[in-house]
Amino acid sequence: MSTANKAYNQSVKSIDVISVIPQMFEALHYGVLGRAVKNGLLQITCWDVRDYSEDKHRTVDDKPYGGGPGMVMMAKPLRKAILHIQAQRDKPLWVVYLSPQGTVLKQPGVMRLKEKLSTHNLVLLCGRYEGIDERLIESLVDEECSLGDYVLSGGEFAAMVVIDAMVRLLPGALGDNTSASDDSFSRGLLEYPHYTRPENDEGARVPEVLLSGDHQAIARWRSRMALQRTLAKRPDLLESAQLSAEEKEILAELKKIIIGD
Numbered sequence: 646m647s648t649a650n651k652a653y654n655q656s657v658k659s660i661d662v663i664s665v666i667p668q669m670f671e672a673l674h675y676g677v678l679g680r681a682v683k684n685g686l687l688q689i690t691c692w693d694v695r696d697y698s699e700d701k702h703r704t705v706d707d708k709p710y711g712g713g714p715g716m717v718m719m720a721k722p723l724r725k726a727i728l729h730i731q732a733q734r735d736k737p738l739w740v741v742y743l744s745p746q747g748t749v750l751k752q753p754g755v756m757r758l759k760e761k762l763s764t765h766n767l768v769l770l771c772g773r774y775e776g777i778d779e780r781l782i783e784s785l786v787d788e789e790c791s792l793g794d795y796v797l798s799g800g801e802f803a804a805m806v807v808i809d810a811m812v813r814l815l816p817g818a819l820g821d822n823t824s825a826s827d828d829s830f831s832r833g834l835l836e837y838p839h840y841t842r843p844e845n846d847e848g849a850r851v852p853e854v855l856l857s858g859d860h861q862a863i864a865r866w867r868s869r870m871a872l873q874r875t876l877a878k879r880p881d882l883l884e885s886a887q888l889s890a891e892e893k894e895i896l897a898e899l900k901k902i903i904i905g906d
């Protein structure tokens with residue numbers, strides 16, 4: 646993770662984050678993300694909005710016109726930060742404002758943003774207080790992205806979620822033995838269940854097929870379990886999942902068993 650103004654390699658995928666609390670992004674030093682950055686798969690640069698304030702108190706917010714509670718982030722420091730980032734980058738920026746009013750992020754949205762990293766420098770704009778001046782959104786924001794229908798106190802955790810979800814899709818981000826392709830939502834289904842040692846955990850045994858060494862049987866079982874648990878936990882996903890003819894057959898059979906359809 647670099648902080649602003651350090652040496653920058655233009656050829657690498659990059660994400661710029663604008664926040665009043667850039668220190669929160671220390672969390673990105675760890676796990677899959679920390680490794681991806683260390684291995685040069687992408688660069689993440691955090692920018693402190695207060696560095697673009699124009700007064701000695703480093704103010705970035707002010708009272709809302711029309712009255713009411715809370716403060717609003719001023720457009721000017723944010724605009725200066727965005728234009729400063731653009732001047733440092735050779736690709737166009739794609740500015741995403743993390744906002745409860747944005748499109749709720751789902752796996753296809755994560756994939757789309759990951760693709761954007763090839764052609765654009767992604768800028769994640771984190772709001773605080775009551776949010777940011779509408780005129781900045783209208784002039785410089787390309788899309789608004791929400792984590793869900795609830796309100797967070799700031800966009801920082803939302804930005805970290807977006808970054809984490811995207812980065813694990815980058816080739817080489819996950820270890821050799823792991824892959825995002827079986828994960829829940831990657832094919833529109835929930836993933837099958839996992840088990841590890843011991844074979845017998847206080848009387849609960851690992852399903853026999855997983856001990857059989859028969860890879861085809863294991864693949865069939867996993868495919869069935871993915872369908873079964875999607876039907877049980879998230880039946881809404883099945884409406885848009887792309888299923889093979891075999892999966893459709895299994896699903897029809899499961900529906901008969903589980904819901905007597």
Ligand SMILES: C[S@@+](CC[C@H](N)C(=O)[O-])C[C@H]1O[C@@H](n2cnc3c(N)ncnc32)[C@H](O)[C@@H]1O
Pocket residue numbers: 742743744745746770771772773774775776777790791792793794795796797798799800801803
């Ligand atoms: C307290 S919220 C502002 C909420 C705003 N007054 C409203 O009601 O729409 C402060 C900041 O947190 C972030 N935020 C809050 N909820 C979010 C969500 N569900 N998804 C993404 N970001 C969110 C946004 O950056 C927002 O500007």
